[in-house]
Amino acid sequence: MLSRIAESLFWIGRxxxxxxxxxxxxxxxxxxxxxxxxxxxxxxxxxLLAVMGARPQSEEFGLEExxxxxxxxxxxxxxxxxxxxxxxxxxxxxxxxxxSGLWESLNxxxxxxxxxxxxxxxxxRYCHWVLERTAMVSGLADTTxxxxxxxxxxxxxxxxxxxxxxxxxxxxxxxxSAGMSWVNMLRCAGAYESFLRTxxxxxxxxxxxxxxxxxxxxxxxxxxxxxxxxxxLAKLDPSAQRVGFINDARxxxxxxRTFLEFHRTDDLMSELPEHMERVQKAVSQASDAISRxxxxxxxxxxxxxxxx
Amino acid sequence: MTMSDLFQDYSxxxxxxxxxxxxxxxxxxxxxxxxxxxxxxxxxSLADVTARADSMARTFLDxxxxxxxxxEERPFPLDIVPRVIPADEWDVLERGVAxxxxxxxxxxxxxxxxxxxxxxxxxxxxxxxxxxxxxxAVHGFEPAGGVRVHISGIDVVRDAxxxxxxxxxxxxxxxxxxxxxxxxxxxxxGLPEAFGQQLIRPxxxxxxxxxxxxxxxxxxxxxxxxxxxxxxGVFNSAYFEHTLLAGLMGVELVEGRDLICRGNRVYMRTTxxxxxxxxxxxxxxxxxxxPLQFRSDSxxxxxxxxxxxxxxxxxxxxxxGNGVADDKLVYSYVPDLIRYYxxxxxxxxxxxxxxxxEKEAREHVLDRLHELVVKPVDGSGGKGxxxxxxxxxxxxxxxxxxxxxxxxxxIAQPVLQLSTVPTLSGDKFGPRHxxxxxxxxxxxxxxxxxxxxxxxxxxxxxSLIVNSSQGGGSKDTWVLADSPQVPVERLPRQSITVRxxxxxxxVESNWRDRQxxxxx
Numbered sequence: 001m002l003s004r005i006a007e008s009l010f011w012i013g014r015x016x017x018x019x020x021x022x023x024x025x026x027x028x029x030x031x032x033x034x035x036x037x038x039x040x041x042x043x044x045x046x047x048l049l050a051v052m053g054a055r056p057q058s059e060e061f062g063l064e065e066x067x068x069x070x071x072x073x074x075x076x077x078x079x080x081x082x083x084x085x086x087x088x089x090x091x092x093x094x095x096x097x098x099x100s101g102l103w104e105s106l107n108x109x110x111x112x113x114x115x116x117x118x119x120x121x122x123x124x125r126y127c128h129w130v131l132e133r134t135a136m137v138s139g140l141a142d143t144t145x146x147x148x149x150x151x152x153x154x155x156x157x158x159x160x161x162x163x164x165x166x167x168x169x170x171x172x173x174x175x176x177s178a179g180m181s182w183v184n185m186l187r188c189a190g191a192y193e194s195f196l197r198t199x200x201x202x203x204x205x206x207x208x209x210x211x212x213x214x215x216x217x218x219x220x221x222x223x224x225x226x227x228x229x230x231x232x233l234a235k236l237d238p239s240a241q242r243v244g245f246i247n248d249a250r251x252x253x254x255x256x257r258t259f260l261e262f263h264r265t266d267d268l269m270s271e272l273p274e275h276m277e278r279v280q281k282a283v284s285q286a287s288d289a290i291s292r293x294x295x296x297x298x299x300x301x302x303x304x305x306x307x308x
Numbered sequence: 309m310t311m312s313d314l315f316q317d318y319s320x321x322x323x324x325x326x327x328x329x330x331x332x333x334x335x336x337x338x339x340x341x342x343x344x345x346x347x348x349x350x351x352x353s354l355a356d357v358t359a360r361a362d363s364m365a366r367t368f369l370d371x372x373x374x375x376x377x378x379x380e381e382r383p384f385p386l387d388i389v390p391r392v393i394p395a396d397e398w399d400v401l402e403r404g405v406a407x408x409x410x411x412x413x414x415x416x417x418x419x420x421x422x423x424x425x426x427x428x429x430x431x432x433x434x435x436x437x438x439x440x441x442x443x444x445a446v447h448g449f450e451p452a453g454g455v456r457v458h459i460s461g462i463d464v465v466r467d468a469x470x471x472x473x474x475x476x477x478x479x480x481x482x483x484x485x486x487x488x489x490x491x492x493x494x495x496x497x498g499l500p501e502a503f504g505q506q507l508i509r510p511x512x513x514x515x516x517x518x519x520x521x522x523x524x525x526x527x528x529x530x531x532x533x534x535x536x537x538x539x540x541g542v543f544n545s546a547y548f549e550h551t552l553l554a555g556l557m558g559v560e561l562v563e564g565r566d567l568i569c570r571g572n573r574v575y576m577r578t579t580x581x582x583x584x585x586x587x588x589x590x591x592x593x594x595x596x597x598x599p600l601q602f603r604s605d606s607x608x609x610x611x612x613x614x615x616x617x618x619x620x621x622x623x624x625x626x627x628x629g630n631g632v633a634d635d636k637l638v639y640s641y642v643p644d645l646i647r648y649y650x651x652x653x654x655x656x657x658x659x660x661x662x663x664x665x666e667k668e669a670r671e672h673v674l675d676r677l678h679e680l681v682v683k684p685v686d687g688s689g690g691k692g693x694x695x696x697x698x699x700x701x702x703x704x705x706x707x708x709x710x711x712x713x714x715x716x717x718x719i720a721q722p723v724l725q726l727s728t729v730p731t732l733s734g735d736k737f738g739p740r741h742x743x744x745x746x747x748x749x750x751x752x753x754x755x756x757x758x759x760x761x762x763x764x765x766x767x768x769x770x771s772l773i774v775n776s777s778q779g780g781g782s783k784d785t786w787v788l789a790d791s792p793q794v795p796v797e798r799l800p801r802q803s804i805t806v807r808x809x810x811x812x813x814x815v816e817s818n819w820r821d822r823q824x825x826x827x828x
Binding site: 030031034035036037117120121124125181183193195196197198199259263265271274275278 | 359360363496497498500501503504505512555556557558811812813814
């Protein structure tokens with residue numbers, strides 16, 4: 001398939017998942033933010049924005065600015081509206097390859113972005129709506145697109161972004177330790193009920209973090225998402241079946257996943273910040289490596305030529 | 309439109325009821341505890357309030373927070389104005405509820421054992437033996453785990469002077485706690501401004517407390533007890549609550565047909581074979597629990613449960629036979645029971661109650677039926693209750709005959725003007741009557757009272773009946789923490805952010821990346 005199309009699909013996967021993750025994070029934190037005194041609220045809002053990978057654009061950064069930056073700013077890929085706009089733009093460019101169901105659901109979502117009150121209460125409903133829309137997009141992608149290379153790129157983008165978003169969720173645990181409980185952290189990932197069913201009577205930060213980081217069966221856990229990404233990469237490049245790797249992305253994803261999966265620790269909580277940082281770094285490196293290999297082949301070849 | 313418009317005519321309407329208003333002192337002055345709520349409402353227009361109320365109702369429908377009304381799933385109406393209880397008032401309620409639970413626990417242990425309460429002349433023997441819920445089938449054994457009243461809901465109301473009084477005890481299968489949990493979630497999103505900086509005691513720990521109490525009262529010798537919630541099934545009006553509690557505790561929700569009793573042990577049928585069940589949180593009436601002991605036509609229970617409980621093979625929570633403590637005639641003796649078993653004075657008083665078996669009281673009541681509330685002793689949910697001032701002549705005449713025919717079956721109380729809280733009705737707030745059901749969890753060592761409880765509100769103007777089946781709704785109930793030093797939800801911010809940096813990952817071996825960095 002065309003590199004350009006593959007790149008669009010990869011980014012549809014990433015952007016839709018980013019919108020989903022951001023909506024989850026925003027929804028849960030908004031509740032906490034509301035209960036903080038104004039001064040503290042400002043600094044926490046800044047920190048939250050930093051966790052999501054952006055800087056405040058003005059000195060005055062409060063709740064309203066945070067809502068704009070994470071929910072409604074159409075010009076920033078950090079915000080929900082920006083991500084969904086970008087996903088739709090990518091779908092428009094690959095319209096002949098995506099199914100009409102997938103295209104329409106993205107397009108409808110795009111036009112629905114403006115139909116919400118932009119105050120705190122409206123944002124709750126907005127986040128809820130976004131979760132429904134992204135689930136729908138995701139479901140249509142899974143059921144109306146052949147699971148060939150084009151779908152694999154979409155799924156690859158989605159799982160990488162999911163690992164990244166879960167890592168950010170867990171990083172916010174650090175930021176908002178003021179009021180952030182593990183219950184909310186799990187709710188954030190939609191993992192509360194699943195966690196309760198597996199853990200029974202064992203409650204606590206450590207177990208919750210472990211679940212979101214390491215659980216092999218919960219689809220939003222980092223280990224699960226990285227395994228998904230790994231499988232997509234393996235299917236995209238079946239040549240490396242037996243020994244070693246010829247693909248940087250696979251190495252990066254595989255190393256991160258195996259390190260986490262088989263890492264032994266007695267004090268997960270104190271290691272958490274490092275894990276989260278490394279996961280986010282691995283995702284961005286893997287994404288770069290995928291771009292180099294699949295999307296900018298011209299540059300890649302030229303570069304290799306220089307070395308040899 | 310501003311708050312003054314939304315609250316136009318409020319003080320006049322509140323004056324008409326003659327009741328204690330929870331939010332406003334006379335002269336339309338918001339009480340201190342309601343300061344933040346009043347401030348938040350002042351900022352909102354009618355359009356805002358309506359939009360939020362709609363949004364909250366939608367959320368409830370979406371989440372399936374419904375109750376069964378004549379075979380139909382209805383969202384449980386949640387009003388946008390919370391009911392606020394200041395710390396000092398809560399302190400009294402909390403102590404009063406816990407005291408009552410301890411007394412009823414002692415009473416039940418006694419009633420199913422030696423009945424010293426009778427031999428010491430505190431209550432007449434007949435009172436116990438004529439109670440419809442005194443079950444001889446469970447006489448003479450102590451339940452595994454030693455607790456009978458694991459979960460209770462003690463209904464309290466506030467009279468015209470603002471004094472809290474207990475209206476009834478529910479130690480069989482009290483329901484409504486799911487609405488407490490859901491209401492708080494909905495309010496946090498529906499009226500976020502009102503939370504502001506005041507510290508409202510959280511309710512989310514309820515399922516954890518409940519699970520740990522249930523596990524703690526498991527039969528002895530079980531290391532890792534398996535707890536289940538036993539539901540009558542999807543047609544029960546409280547089915548939503550059963551699913552929510554089972555989900556939040558992370559335990560199985562079972563129906564009677566999922567269970568089997570063998571050798572005085574209880575098992576559930578699972579895909580991995582039969583699995584032993586140690587604690588059953590029973591959400592069905594005793595009558596339907598065990599066809600071997602109670603109604604033999606019951607398809608909801610499981611034959612053999614009572615014998616398994618008797619043999620100590622399973623804990624049933626709440627214990628079978630607790631209904632005798634719910635009997636409204638027994639209720640009239642609870643202050644005496646508190647003095648008898650605990651040697652304490654009751655913290656919260658009862659509502660004055662006439663025992664119709666006593667000739668003098670009966671004659672007095674029969675003369676004044678039109679001024680009193682008359683209730684059947686074994687009813688719950690407002691069933692069968694007659695409010696004198698609202699009843700027709702024919703209804704009162706019929707009631708008179710029934711009371712004379714079965715005086716043991718009825719009690720009478722004065723009509724209480726339950727306290728009011730502003731409630732959205734059409735385009736403004738009006739005073740509506742409320743009650744309160746605090747929930748208590750007893751693990752055998754300690755009675756924990758969930759901060760707040762379920763506030764039910766009669767949505768119809770002037771109505772005193774708060775039951776959801778008769779047009780009642782609910783309000784989120786906030787208990788304020790008394791000082792910022794005791795907050796339960798907040799830890800010092802530094803505790804985690806300044807913790808030491810730990811490094812466990814291998815040094816990066818990313819040759820290609822480093823090369824490309826060098827190139828840039």
